[in-house]
Amino acid sequence: MDHSTILFVINQKTSNDAISDLAHSCAARQIHLACFLLGSAPELPTYAYGVPPYGGMNIPDNWQDLVDQAHQTQRDRVQEIEGLLSTSGVSGDVQSVMCPTRDIKQLVAHRARVCDIAHIASNVRDAPEMLREAAHGILFNAPVGLLLNGSPASPAKRVFVAWDSSKAASRSIHAAMPYLKEADDVIIGCFDPVMTPGNDGADPGTDVAAWLSHHGCKVMVSQYPSGGREIGDSIIDRAKEAGVGLVVMGAYGHARMIEAVFGGTTKTMMEQTDLPVLLAH
Known part of the structure; x- marks a missing residue:
């Protein structure tokens, strides 16, 4: 387990305590912590879709502002997590994606292919579709195991x-x-x-x-x-x-x-x- 790489799948609501606790555990065992921050891309409201050739897209006036705000929130969270990793002294990195739910499995699987074990933060259970897609991406498209609950950096007796x-x-x-x-x-x-x-x-x-x-x-x-x-x-x-x-x-x-x-x-x-x-x- 020492000197391995743990993929930690999180979202914006994953608590600082959860990230810091795992980071400190990884630092003690010289484990690299690869944080993968999932964000949901803003979706167009239903009324925005037209039916060609009878109608076109009716994009809200503030749509670009919503998209920019979502990306800025994601960037701010990345910086915050990088600060937590730095404080803990762990070898780690943060990668961030904002995508539709259907794309999560491919993106998570791609990152997991160069890790030793994958772990999904417990709070992601509050977003069942995100949890399902991330878990299926790891299990069906990556050669690593998926650990749910507990800490992947702590051995079990x-x-x-x-x-x-x-x-x-x-x-x-x-x-x-x-x-x-x-x-x-x-x-x-x-x-x-x-x-x-x-x-x-x-x-x-x-x-x-x-x-x-x-x-x-x-x-x-x-x-x-x-x-x-x-x-x-x-x-x-x-x-x-x-x-x-x-x-x-x-x-x-x-x-x-x-x-x-x-x-x-x-x-x-x-x-x-x-x-x-x-x-x-």
């Missing part, structure tokens, strides 16, 4: 890995390896495993446990029945019972469209705020 032998679960472990190596205990949790050679094997979880043991991790494997409950709720319950500080799991192991329509484990884990969770797809 106990980590819970939700393992199902999927590619997404494997990628989440690769992304979480620095945290796993620093943990005192790693719990591999398998829920309703399918004990066949083509699925989870005769003894689910032992293969990943052996792999992590070679990395020096202290690993315990547990197999849990869900009892018909949603897997996300089962993960939360078991993780809380174990007193873990981080949950690691694959995101969107099923078709994204299916999970978007019916919910799913990923949605459950992204919406909860009690446990830090590291996701990868």
Whole structure:
């Protein structure tokens, strides 16, 4: 984790305390903090759109003033954040974008491709569309993990890995390896495993446990029945019972469209705020 780069996705409402706290944690571990400030570009009011050839754009007289003011507010916030980073002594930078919501995923993903882990500020939950687009950009278009809740610069003493032998679960472990190596205990949790050679094997979880043991991790494997409950709720319950500080799991192991329509484990884990969770797809 030391000497790594953390992408911190924020917006104008992210508090100075949240930025400073993470900056000080990063400074202590020589972590580079890459702040990515998202701003929403002003949108034309509905009445401004004409229907050619019967009508043209009816742009408000103060439209340019609104745009200029929004950009100035964004520039002022960038300067303020740069001051916070300087005061903390952290190695960091601030990049700023103002764009329609639909463009967020591409811009965030592009920045995340040269970072080690991505973290979205907790207050961004108050802008659900911004959170969704930023998270999907990281998970589907960047090779890094996404950490929600908690602090990406602070190690967890106990980590819970939700393992199902999927590619997404494997990628989440690769992304979480620095945290796993620093943990005192790693719990591999398998829920309703399918004990066949083509699925989870005769003894689910032992293969990943052996792999992590070679990395020096202290690993315990547990197999849990869900009892018909949603897997996300089962993960939360078991993780809380174990007193873990981080949950690691694959995101969107099923078709994204299916999970978007019916919910799913990923949605459950992204919406909860009690446990830090590291996701990868």
